[in-house]
Amino acid sequence: MKNKESKTKNTPPLKSSELTDWNQTKTWLLLSMSTVVLTLIYYMVNSPRPYDDDNIGRYFMSQAAFVKPGYFLDIWGRPMAILLFSIPAQFGYWYVASGVALLTVMTCFFTYKAAQESGRPYAWMVVLFVFFQPLVLTTSFSLCAEPLAAFFVAIALYFYYRNKLWQAALLFSMVPLARSETVLILPLIAIPWLRERRWVPVLLLGTGLAVYQIAGMISTGDPLYLLTQSKAFGHGLYQNGPFEHYFQRFIFITGPVIFVFLLFQLVSDIRLRKLSLLNTSVVLMFAVHVYFYWKGNVASVGFLRHFVAVGPMIALLALDGFNRWIGFEDKQKTNSVVWDAFILAALSVLILAYYSFELVGQYFLSDKAEHLKFGTALVLFLLFILRAVLKLDGIFFKKMMITGTVILTVAYCFVKEKPLTFAPEHQTVKNCYDYYKENIRGKTPKVMIAHTWWFFFDNFNNYTKTMEEGGYESMRKEKLADLPVGSFVIWDSHYSHRLSSNVQLREDLAGDKNFQLKQQFLSSDQKFVIYIFEKVKQPS
Structure with missing residues (x-):
């Protein structure tokens, strides 16, 4: 049976009149990937410091792993990170950071391949939607574990949409070894496979944790090593925080353009009662981090970078929202123009009322009023009104919409996210x-x-x-x-x-x-x- 999500149902085939150069992938893929690479080089050259304190600890731990092999299993260091970082760490911090930068470029490429395999129009746009999420950009050459998780998510989604389920399952199984909370996504992947009686991929989803358990059991003699580590990790280490912490900061994680397109698609999915791996995974991860930080019962200090792990999923959902916004949605099926206009207007009001402030550093909120995010959302709303209501639906206007989206997405990051200078x-x-x-x-x-x-x-x-x-x-x-x-x-x-x-x-x-x-x-x-x-x- 064909993978049910191998081709997205909300993006029907393009009409021949719409097959313009702007939807052809080679040129625009090359331009978008070049933009990513050049931006990475610029930020790395002008960033003389590690991303944060954890990066230093993980660097030293990776460097020490051959002397003290127990670090390969360290749950704080993240087993996948220590494994991949251990060799370049022998040469210095920036060798590891360069390796992570390369993985980030590959994450963008494989997210594009996933979009292409799933039949999404303007698949090249997802490259920008991945990389120019502000937290993806700032961690793209860091020693954080989140970019590693994002890489495995991206390449797993590529095989998932190709209907190569064994490979997808193996790759998805590696993600929790980089970010442990992502283990909660695995059941969402397994449920449709169980319904289709695809037993082998379901079993393969446990490969990463099984290898970790076996290695830990051999190393320590603890037959319940995985359970022991999970119970011990970080409980009571940090204080809890307010329930609204991630609600107030989520727009700074994605940037306003991706925020609008993401919520535009999620609200539309809710209205249409559509469940997918992407929307359920992103919502679940958001709920998990809200709960963990609110209750303070695990090692959660409220870092925004945790959502980088699902950055490819966020980008693909934003691409769906973008294609809906630009006019690839089947109107007969959804009768959506009025609803879509209402959703976009509501999102603009939400941003004005709830997000008109600055983020200080990567964590704190200031009282200083800031309306760039609202202005961005308002531009997207007005462009939609011109296209859908006033029927400015020609090729030239769509090119304007695409150009505007690219400029707003990239410019916001350059304005708000500076290279990492010493705090x-x-x-x-x-x-x-x-x-x-x-x-x-x-x-x-x-x-x-x-x-x-x-x-x-x-x-x-x-x-x-x-x-x-x-x-x-x-x-x-x-x-x-x-x-x-x-x-x-x-x-x-x-x-x-x-x-x-x-x-x-x-x-x-x-x-x-x-x-x-x-x-x-x-x-x-x-x-x-x-x-x-x-x-x-x-x-x-």
Whole structure:
């Protein structure tokens, strides 16, 4: 039986009069892929730092994996990431980042191939809809695990739409080894196969987790290794957050153009009672992340980048919305013009009322009013009205719609997503490290330190080496008394008092006469501080 989603039913064959060069794939695929590659090069050349703190930890862990093979199974490091990063990590951070950039390019290409195999018009447009999701762009050369998950999702969808179910199942089974929460998508894939009695692909969906379980069982002797790791991972590690966290920020994950087309298609699917692998998976992942962060019962800190894992699915749904918007929907079947106009108008109002603010960094919201997103949605609405209501439905106007979509999609990312320069906290750590190299290194028996970026600037892999090998000591209050006189404690307001560290500034250092404040560094935004204390005497 042919895969039911191998050809999308909501995009009927083009009329001969509509077969223009703008829907021919070779030229526009080449242009869109070239845009992706050139943008990647520009952002990498102008980004002197890793994406975030987790990238540094994963880099050092990957570098250490051949010395400590247990890291290949580490659930925080993500087994797939450690496996793929371990060899290039031996040569340096940017070798790994370049490899991820290559995988991102391949993700765009295979999402295009999935769109092409499923019969979607303007398949080349999906390349831009994948890459120019703001969070995809900013993580496209990072050591985050999400771009790896997105790559396996994209290539799996390609085989899925080709009706190569065995290959698709094997590739889908790898996705949870990059992002564990995506395991919840596997039942959505399996259900239609079970109905069609396709037993082998269903069994193959468990391949990735089975390999992980067997490897863990051999390594530790735990017959329930997978269950043990799942229960232990991150529970109680972070505080919970507000229920509306991802609702308020989702437009910043996708960008306004993709946001409009995605919701346009999802609302239309709901109205038509249409279920597909794409819409159910995206909605499920959104609900899962909302719940996880709201309840705080797993290692969820509310990062927006988690949705990069399903970026290809978001892009394909946005392409469906785009084709509906531009006029490829079967009007006799849906009688949709009025409904579509209403949906687009409602989305414009929603963006004006709910999203007229800025995102600060990758996490926080500002009170500053910003209406670029609303303006983008309004342009899309007006273009639809001109096409569908005023019947400006000729080839020239459709070219205007396509051109406008491309410009709005790409321009928003260039305006809002700048290359990764040092944040105030990172620059402060760098300034402190430079001070340490000039004034302290080689003149003190030990240095107590906790900040992840310190080890990155020092190129000291604390996953391979012991802290003592670098003249360092872990930031633990129980070790303060044992520090030799002349040692330094470099306390920072981010890491030194939390997670694996527990040194409190006032009671353990400032309030202890055995330590003397020598220097302090305050970030330019005054949100982060480093204090350097010297141990001047032993406790009596």
